[in-house]
Structure formats: C-alpha cells, structure tokens
Amino acid sequence: MKQTIKKYLLLLVSPLLMVGCGSAWSQGERRLINEAAYSRMRVTTIACKADSLLLRTVCSPLTRKHIEAPEFGRLVASMIETVMDPENEGVGIAAPQVGILGRVVVVQRFDKAGTPFEVYVNPEIVARSESVALGPEGCLSVPDRREEVARATEIILRYRDAVTFEPREEVVEGFTAVIFQHEIDHLDGILYIDRL
Numbered sequence: 001m002k003q004t005i006k007k008y009l010l011l012l013v014s015p016l017l018m019v020g021c022g023s024a025w026s027q028g029e030r031r032l033i034n035e036a037a038y039s040r041m042r043v044t045t046i047a048c049k050a051d052s053l054l055l056r057t058v059c060s061p062l063t064r065k066h067i068e069a070p071e072f073g074r075l076v077a078s079m080i081e082t083v084m085d086p087e088n089e090g091v092g093i094a095a096p097q098v099g100i101l102g103r104v105v106v107v108q109r110f111d112k113a114g115t116p117f118e119v120y121v122n123p124e125i126v127a128r129s130e131s132v133a134l135g136p137e138g139c140l141s142v143p144d145r146r147e148e149v150a151r152a153t154e155i156i157l158r159y160r161d162a163v164t165f166e167p168r169e170e171v172v173e174g175f176t177a178v179i180f181q182h183e184i185d186h187l188d189g190i191l192y193i194d195r196l
Contacts, residue, residue, distance in 0.1 A: 023069040023070070023071055024062075024065035024066045025066065025069055025071045029071065029100055029102075030071055032098075032099050033071045033074050033078065033100070034071070034074065036074065038074060038077045038078055038081065039078060039081055040081045040082045040085050041078045041079070041082045041098040041099070042099070043082060043097055043098065044096065044097055044098065044141055045140075045141050045142070045143055046142055046191070047143065051141075054096060054099065055096055055097070055141055055186070055189065055191060056189045057096065057101055057189050058187070058188055059094075059095065059101045059102055059103045059186075059187045059188075060102060060103065061122045062103055062104060062121050062122055064165045066102065067121060067160075067163075067165055072104075072162075075098075075100060075104070076104070076106065076119050078098065079093050079095070079098060079104075079106045080106055080117055082097075082098060082140075083106055083117065084117070088140060090139075090140050091108040091110075092105060092107040092108060092179040092180075092182060092183045093105065093106050093140065093183070094183045094187055095187075096187070096189075097140055097141050097186060103121065103123070103187050104120065104121050104122075104162075105120050105123055105180075105183040105187065106118070106119055106120075107120060107176070107179050107183060108176075108179065109176055110174070110175050110179075111172065111173065111174060111175075118162075119162040120157075120159040120160075120162065120180075121159060121160040121162050122159055123157060123158070123159040123183075123184055124157075124158050124159070124184065125155045125156065125157060125158075125181065125184055126156045126157070126158045126169070127155065127156040128154070128155050128156075128181075129153050129155070131152070131153045131154065132150045132151060132153060133150070133151065134149065135149065135175075135178055136149075137178070137182060137192045139182070139191065139192055139193075141191065142191060142193055145193070147192070147193065147196055149178075149192050149195050149196065151178045151181050151182075151195075152177065152181065153173060153174065153177065154171065154173045154174075154177055155171070155172050155173075155177045155180060156169065156170075156171055156172075157169065157172050157180055
C-alpha cells in the first residue's frame with residue numbers, strides 16, 4: 001500500500017520537479033531544501049528553543065517565482081516524505097515544521113477518493129462555519145501529546161494552485177477542514193496547544 005501511495009505522490013509531484021529555473025528562495029532555504037534531496041526532513045519541535053522560535057514566526061507568502069524554482073518541487077517531495085514517515089506519520093505538514101518560513105502546506109484529503117496528499121500554496125481560510133466540534137489533535141512539532149481542540153466543521157479555503165499559481169477556492173468540511181485549520185495555524189505561528 002505504501003509503495004502505491006509513494007508512486008502516486010511521485011506522479012503528483014513530478015510536474016513540480018520539472019518547472020523552470022531561477023530561484024526566489026534564500027541561500028539558507030536552498031541549502032536546507034537541497035540537503036534533504038527528496039527525502040525526509042528534520043521536523044522542528046517545541047522541545048528545541050530555536051525550533052520553537054521558528055514555529056512562532058509568521059510565514060511569508062510564496063510568489064510564482066518560488067514555485068517555478070527547482071527548490072519548490074524538492075521541498076514538496078521532502079515534505080510528503082516527512083509526513084509519511086512510518087515512524088512519525090501525520091495527516092498534514094506545514095513548511096515551518098521543516099524549517100522553511102514559506103506559506104505552503106501538504107494536507108491529506110480524507111474527503112477525496114484514495115485520501116491523497118495535496119499541496120496548497122498561500123492557503124487562507126476566508127470563512128468558517130459557526131458550527132464547531134471538539135476533536136483530538138496531535139502535531140509532529142508537539143511530540144507525545146494529544147488534546148481536544150474546538151474547530152469549525154466547515155471552511156472556505158482560498159489558495160494558489162501549486163503548479164499553475166492560479167487562484168482557487170473551495171468549501172472543505174469535516175476532518176479535512178480540521179487539518180487545514182491546524183496547518184494554516186502553523187503558517188501564522190500558532191500551535192494547536194494555543195487553541196486549548
């Protein structure tokens with residue numbers, strides 16, 4: 001099953017790996033992304049003071065130039081490898097969790113056939129339902145802890161397409177909406193434990 005998922009992810013990410021050259025990424029970001037070379041990256045955690053400060057930083061929006069650079073495809077592939085690590089699996093991951101302060105997340109779409117992982121650039125929640133529900137949450141960056149968090153049951157999500165950079169908007173419900181809320185919080189320097 002894992003091999004099938006990885007093959008699917010390579011098909012998903014391959015267009016991202018072949019886009020143009022040039023880079024909007026900083027030298028430090030390029031180094032961190034290129035060192036990972038399509039493999040798992042180190043997850044930043046609140047256990048490390050420097051990581052904790054990074055996790056509390058608001059991320060910068062990505063531009064078309066960012067996604068057209070080779071580093072973007074490498075980053076996305078490495079984020080997917082990281083969130084699918086059998087020893088520490090997750091259902092979503094945000095760039096600051098791997099040390100990159102850019103607005104990009106990878107989310108497992110439980111609301112779609114095959115529950116694929118998908119990439120979202122500059123995601124934002126433009127509306128939330130008044131209806132909220134308590135549900136268990138954990139986080140790769142807050143190891144060995146789970147808590148009940150109140151989240152909206154439905155959101156309107158706006159983002160940029162990870163290949164074309166075209167604007168997109170969609171309604172997301174249920175557990176997948178919770179994942180988006182959790183990951184977008186990361187982009188704003190907020191951890192789920194702040195929502196308790």
